[in-house]
Amino acid sequence: MVRGRSTERRAEIIRATLEVIAERGYRGASLSAVAERVGLSQQGLLHYFPTKEALLVAVLAERDQWDTGGGTRSDGAWRIELLASLVEYNAMRPGIVQTFSALLGESVTEGHPAREFFTRRYTQVRSTMAAILRAEYGERLPGGLSPERAAPLLVAVLDGLQYQWLLDPDSVDMPAAFGDFLALLQPPEQSTAKNPQS
Amino acid sequence: MVRGRSTERRAEIIRATLEVIAERGYRGASLSAVAERVGLSQQGLLHYFPTKEALLVAVLAERDQWDTGGGTRSDGAWRIELLASLVEYNAMRPGIVQTFSALLGESVTEGHPAREFFTRRYTQVRSTMAAILRAEYGERLPGGLSPERAAPLLVAVLDGLQYQWLLDPDSVDMPAAFGDFLALLQPPEQSTAKNPQS
DNA sequence: ATTATCTATAGATCTATAGATAATGC
DNA sequence: ATTATCTATAGATCTATAGATAATGC
Numbered sequence: 298m299v300r301g302r303s304t305e306r307r308a309e310i311i312r313a314t315l316e317v318i319a320e321r322g323y324r325g326a327s328l329s330a331v332a333e334r335v336g337l338s339q340q341g342l343l344h345y346f347p348t349k350e351a352l353l354v355a356v357l358a359e360r361d362q363w364d365t366g367g368g369t370r371s372d373g374a375w376r377i378e379l380l381a382s383l384v385e386y387n388a389m390r391p392g393i394v395q396t397f398s399a400l401l402g403e404s405v406t407e408g409h410p411a412r413e414f415f416t417r418r419y420t421q422v423r424s425t426m427a428a429i430l431r432a433e434y435g436e437r438l439p440g441g442l443s444p445e446r447a448a449p450l451l452v453a454v455l456d457g458l459q460y461q462w463l464l465d466p467d468s469v470d471m472p473a474a475f476g477d478f479l480a481l482l483q484p485p486e487q488s489t490a491k492n493p494q495s
Numbered sequence: 496m497v498r499g500r501s502t503e504r505r506a507e508i509i510r511a512t513l514e515v516i517a518e519r520g521y522r523g524a525s526l527s528a529v530a531e532r533v534g535l536s537q538q539g540l541l542h543y544f545p546t547k548e549a550l551l552v553a554v555l556a557e558r559d560q561w562d563t564g565g566g567t568r569s570d571g572a573w574r575i576e577l578l579a580s581l582v583e584y585n586a587m588r589p590g591i592v593q594t595f596s597a598l599l600g601e602s603v604t605e606g607h608p609a610r611e612f613f614t615r616r617y618t619q620v621r622s623t624m625a626a627i628l629r630a631e632y633g634e635r636l637p638g639g640l641s642p643e644r645a646a647p648l649l650v651a652v653l654d655g656l657q658y659q660w661l662l663d664p665d666s667v668d669m670p671a672a673f674g675d676f677l678a679l680l681q682p683p684e685q686s687t688a689k690n691p692q693s
Numbered sequence: 694a695t696t697a698t699c700t701a702t703a704g705a706t707c708t709a710t711a712g713a714t715a716a717t718g719c
Numbered sequence: 720a721t722t723a724t725c726t727a728t729a730g731a732t733c734t735a736t737a738g739a740t741a742a743t744g745c
Binding site: 525526527538541546547 | 735
């Protein structure tokens with residue numbers, strides 16, 4: 298698979314778009330700002346992506362590719378441990394986290410072109426998370442929750458922690474906090490305190 | 496305390512601003528859109544709030560007032576049950592939730608005028624939540640968490656659920672999901688299964 | 694005097710289209 | 720032929736300032 302000149306240019310442009318969205322959101326991102334970052338005129342940029350929305354679509358498509366990891370997840374064998382390391386990885390790239398946190402926030406406004414993408418995506422992610430939880434903890438989690446009921450909470454914690462962390466990285470240790478949430482999902486110890494062994 | 500004509504007008508304007516921000520975010524909200532909604536010219540609007548940012552500041556100040564509830568919270572006697580009913584209340588007013596979810600999302604972008612507000616606010620909210628958790632469950636929560644470590648998770652769940660719910664209200668029962676999270680915080684049953692009583 | 698509005702407008706942007714020019718690929 | 724760029728520009732906005740006019744409150 299040859300990556301032609303044009304393909305490279307597109308990749309550059311998408312990278313620049315991610316940056317500009319991180320800084321200003323999608324509505325606040327201007328074509329000129331993206332163009333300037335990649336060394337093109339605004340009209341040169343439109344040669345590669347004919348409208349601003351086409352740029353956003355490309356950004357979202359790329360995100361989908363990461364998430365499916367080029368097939369890594371296709372075998373369904375994600376483990377909860379991998380999730381924890383994903384959070385650690387994210388904590389090292391605030392730019393990308395900021396891009397998608399800004400987009401998620403914007404997406405709830407009316408007529409936002411990313412709204413449908415996120416809606417679909419969350420449906421799918423909740424279902425994936427439920428499968429991971431089931432594989433790890435079985436049918437019954439603490440609090441009597443099923444994997445399906447715990448899944449939206451897991452997703453909410455991931456997103457919610459990102460906002461707190463982006464706003465105040467020194468006060469919020471995102472990976473540690475996510476680990477704390479996983480501790481809540483752990484089955485309670487078989488009351489060793491009552492064990493006369495000690 | 497007399498609410499003069501002018502005060503009323505300001506209240507109307509703030510209400511209209513909340514609506515427009517819910518629909519388009521802060522950066523996407525135009526003064527004309529707000530003005531039109533309240534039946535003024537754009538320049539008439541600027542008579543009451545001299546800049547767009549002044550409008551945002553007024554919106555955020557109002558939010559602060561709700562949250563402190565005119566003193567309701569000043570006695571520190573919030574209970575976790577009240578939190579649950581706040582979530583239920585929020586589920587009945589998607590407009591407001593949308594306004595502040597959109598603002599939170601935008602606030603992580605660079606130079607956003609609400610950024611400092613949210614940063615401060617989350618610091619304060621985490622501390623309030625820790626106090627509530629301590630009052631309710633004492634020093635040691637499931638998973639061995641302290642109230643201070645559980646607090647950011649509680650806040651994350653609240654925010655994260657709002658996004659999932661706004662995007663897909665039919666698929667996400669926000670109050671029920673929050674109740675599920677509270678179940679995770681409940682101390683585990685004193686293993687009745689081992690109890691020979693049954 | 695102050696308050697509530699308005700018209701007019703400056704000065705910046707923004708997205709997108711039209712049409713030209715040069716280089717590259719069959 | 721197609722691809723990569725550019726200049727020029729139309730047509731919409733947007734925020735904010737200047738300055739006028741009418742009504743209200745001491």
